[in-house]
Amino acid sequence: MKEQIVAKFRQIMAFLNKDKNPYFFSIGLLVLGTLTVYTSPRSIPGFLLFVFAASSIYWLRMNRGIQLALAVFVAIILVPILGARNVFYLEVIFQIAVFSALALGLNIVVGFSGLLNFGYMAFYAVGAYLWAFFGSQQPYLLHSTVTTKSLNTPFFLAPDWFYLFIFLGVIVAAILGLILGLPVLRVRGDYLAVITLAFGEIVRQLANNLDKPLNFTNGPQGITPIQRPTMPEGILKVFNTIFDPVIGHRITDNQAYNILFYVIALLVVVAVIFVTFRLDDSKVGRAWTAIREDELSAGAMGINANKMKLGAFFVGASFAGAMGVLFAASRTFVSPETFTFLQSVQVLTMVILGGIGSITGVIVGATVVTLLNIQVLQSFSLFLSQLRQSDAAFLGFHFKNLSNQLDPSKYQRLVFGILLVVMMIYKPAGLIPAARRKRELTEGEGDDAVENEVARG
Amino acid sequence: MRNIMGAGPAREIIMPIIQMAIFVAGAGALCSVVMIILALLFQGSGADHLLQSTQGVGIFAYTVGNLPQVLIDGMTIGFVYAAIALGYTMVYGVLQFINFAHSEIFAIGAFAGVESLIALNAVKKLADAGRIEAFTYFGLALLIGMAMAGGVAVLVERVAYRPLRGSPKLVPLISAIGVSFALQDIIRMTESLTTGQFFRVIPAIDYFDIHKHPFAFLQIPVIKDIDIQVKSLVVILAAVLMLVALNYLVKATKVGKAIRAVAQDPNTAAILGIGVNGIISLTFLVGGSLGGAAGVMYALKFTRVDPFVGFMPGIKAFAAAVLGGIGNLTGALLGGIVLGMIESFAGAYLGTFTQGNFGAEYKDMVAFLILILVIIFRPNGLLGENVGQKA
The missing domain is CATH 1.20.58 (Methane Monooxygenase Hydroxylase; Chain G, domain 1)
Known part of the structure; x- marks a missing residue:
């Protein structure tokens, strides 16, 4: 069959x-x-x-x-x-771009070098909070609480600093990646997973609690408003004159911003894809693969495993930092809610669904999961709520009686969870497996048993 | 045979009780001494003045006055952590794998216990229950919670872990994360479809809310005011009973011997006629039901449960298991008690000592920090054998 x-x-x-x-x-x-x-x-x-x-x-x-x-x-x-x-589609594509970059970054750590990271959202959070802090009124509000905030506080930086901060986000997140990477070099496998999980939670809790003694993050309420870069007027005018007849109306300011952020996200993703492809095909990429498959032999062949692992954390984190800055600007709002363990697992789901270590696969994974998340589940919810209002009945069950709580768009955990388990059991290499990974997973079983024996000693 | 049974089964019952007493006393004493020294150092500081002006007591008197309560809280939560940590450690001992879904097994136990108490409450008002009735009902809820959690744990192993046995290490770990997330939503879905809300509150049992002064007869200033809620006593009692039972099962019965054999070397165990799959299922059953029992105790102590209730206790209990030395039953006990104490002390004193700048909300972070530090600097834990390279 x-x-x-x-x-x-x-x-x-x-x-x-x-x-x-x-x-x-x-x-x-x-x-x-x-x-x-x-x-x-x-x-x-x-x-x-x-x-x-x-x-x-x-x-x-x-x-x-x-x-x-x-x-x-x-x-x-x-x-x-x-x-x-329909601005909603731009939003969907923007999110696909953001998550593709995140998934590609995580792919470098998990896929290329085989270091499981459950705290990846921490780097994204650092990028987001970096611009959220400097791109809002927050630096002037260090001594005030949420209630004493005065509305006419000036902004700390001019909005166009945003472009510089994309690069700063890369650097800061990468340094944080190094800091996490340093102690982590001593552990492997599942202990590494747990340590990164703890790290991710610590960053989120810091974001949640650092509203005192000095109000850095404004606590659970999050920081808002965050500035967006100024709209390049000339380009907007050109866009309007050319496309006005096609679109049928002059685009509003918000739509223009949606397009702008879409373009920036696109540029970042293209850069990320380029870097990932070049890395995968380089000496560094092969060293990562070697470490992933057998650290001991890799060391014997003269690869400095510690340096390479740090490099993986460094590069992986930097992608997330850039996207974090972009995310903060596009939402004009950040709060700790965005950087939960669930989000880290969501990105991991993308990597695993698409194919660990496969660049195309990861992008496909990010697309599928994002579409599933914000489009398919949403419309399924809508469908159910329409059913509820109708008089339809199926096998004697009246849909009117269906509980309001059954809202598929809120059951992402179930979907991601089942996806992860099913993928692990039936297709551990992902939908579009990386060539090297595929070989490893089919032949690696024997090796692993040997490794266990050696470890048991 | 002689080596194990020779000392007599009674020894396996008394030993863990003595161990637990030592662990509690040791961890409690250590934390108290550190706290008292800190209080002495902080005398005359801003925190001291703040306390003087708001509550009229100095920081030293405040610290000492609160110590008994903090110790009892630490002990209660410590035993809950120990019971959960045992589930992690047993599975790790047998399969060398972190069962991430254990925190949801805990949540299932909590929900099953709470739901059965709610059902009981509808038949007969629990609030007015007398002592014996209250204990019976709680015991019943505990059993139901254990049965549900143990059953689900076995099912999870069968469906999501067994097909992956022998694959690279990260594969079952990712599967476990998936199970954990799926279970959270399955609990939420069942609860919200059947009851219309996804959190539940345990019905009040007035007897358990009574405060006792067990040391009043001693007439020593601070000690005679010690005030223990019956609830905490129940939790401690139930936990101790269960931990002793588990220790007996693993160390003094034939089944326990089989579990240890599989943990040591599954292949040889299989050659010697032990059904490895059955023993692994049994491990999940025992670990899962302990987790479920911990869930019911947790629900009794904190009254409210929601589908995500397992995440924090789960990760903390894992920290406890690692702290004690993963794969080591005594280590899980020690780790749980130590972590419970530290957390209780952090929650009680952090806010006061930093003048409210870093409050009790940082106590979760303390557990994470301990986890990270232990994994980095002593990956085999306080009592563990060397698993660093394997992990």
């Missing part, structure tokens, strides 16, 4: 990749997807079709140049236009 499906799939792929077929299919899908989303901006199948069409640029075999041109066209022209018609 399985072989038949695989054979059929291969056949279809071969047909799609024949001659000029990929160009027709990809462009055809794109036109179709764009038209559906354009005409009915609220349709979810339409949006999923569009996402599928965009992804086809990647997985169909085409000329590299044309692929790149198509991707740039979709990213720079199509998405902003469609996004301006």
Whole structure:
């Protein structure tokens, strides 16, 4: 049965990749997807079709140049236009970008070098709080509590410092990664997982409690408002004059900001992807893999495992720092709620679902989980609440009686949890496994047993 | 055979009680001495003046006056942690794997206990229950909580861990995290679908809320005012009973011998005719039911349970297990008691000594810091064997 499906799939792929077929299919899908989303901006199948069409640029075999041109066209022209018609999609894509960068960062630590990290959100939190503190009125409010805050306190920095802070976020988070990495070098495996979990919780609790003696984080209420960078006026004007007829209305200030943050997130993600690809293919990347597979042998081959592990923490944390700054600016609000253990596990789910160590896989994982999280579950909730209001009955059960508490969008834990268990049991290498990882997981069982024996001594 | 049974089963009952007494006395005394020295050092400081002006007592008198209460609180919560930590440590001993879902097993026990007390309360008003009735009902709730938690723990092992046995180390760990999250929402879903709300409050049993002054007859100033709630006594009593029973099971029975054999070397144990799968299930049953019992005790002490109630006690109990030396039953006891004491002291005195700048909200962080420090500097714990490289 399985072989038949695989054979059929291969056949279809071969047909799609024949001659000029990929160009027709990809462009055809794109036109179709764009038209559906354009005409009915609220349709979810339409949006999923569009996402599928965009992804086809990647997985169909085409000329590299044309692929790149198509991707740039979709990213720079199509998405902003469609996004301006329904800002929700820009939000979805923005979140996909943010989580892709986070998942890629975690992938370096977990996937490339095999160091399980449950406290990854700490670095994201540090980036977010960095800009939240300096990009708001908070530095002037160190001695005041939530209630005594005066409304006309000036902002500490001009909004355009934001761009510098993206780089500062990278540096600060990376240094924090080093600080966490230093003691962690002494432990491995599950103890490492627990220690990072504790670290993540400590950072969150600090964010929660550092409203006294000096009010750094404003406690559980979080910091707001945080400044956004100033809108580049010229670009907005050009955008409006060109796309006004297509979009059908002049975009509002908020929509413009959505597009701006989308573009910045896109740039960061492209940079992150570039760095990850280069690292994976470098001496450092191979050293990480070697450590992951067998630290002892790697050491014998002259790899400085400690240095490499620190490097993994350093790079992984830096991605999260940059995204944290971006997140704080785009939300204009941060609170400790955003950086819980649940969020760390969510990013881990993305990495594992997509394929540990596989760059494409991780991005696919981030896309799928984000879509699941903020779109599929949400619309399922909506569907249930509509059922509740209707008179429908199924097998004698009246949906009116369905409890209000059954709200799928609030059951992310269940979804992530089951995803993790099922993936571990049936597909530990992920949906799109990394080539090296796949080999390791199929052959590694024997090695592990030997390792255990050695450890037992 | 002779070595183990030779000393007589009675020894396995008395020994752990003596151990626990030593642990409690030692940890309590150590914490108290440190606190008293700190109080002496802080005399004349800002914190001292603040106390003088608000409560009319100096920092030394304040510290000493509160000591008995803090010690009793630390002991109560310490025993709860010890009971949870035993679940972690037993599973680790047998499978060398951290059962992250244990905190949710604890929560399931808490919910089962609370739900059964609520059901009982609907039949007969628990608030007016007398001493014997109160103990019977609580014992019943404890048993139901244990049964539920133990059952779920066995089920979880069968579904989510057994298929992964022999795979690389991180695989079952990730699966355990998944189970932990799924269970949280399964509890929430069941509770909210059946009762319409996802948190539950344990019905009041007035007898358990009575305050006793057991040392009043001694006529010593601070000691005669010691005030223990029956609740705390019940928790301590139940925990001690269970810990002794567990110790007896593992150290003085044939089944316990099989558990230890599997922990030492599963392959050889299998050759010698021990059903390894059965023993692993049994380990989960025993560890899970201890966790469940701890859940019911926790619910009795803190009255409110929600689906996420297990996370903090779970991670703290894990810290306790690591502190004592993971895989070591006595170590889990020691770790739980020490952690409970430290936490209770931090919660009671941190705010006063720092003039409210760092309050009791930092007591969770204390547990995390201990966990990190122990793992880094003494990964085999206070009593553990060397597992550092394996972990």
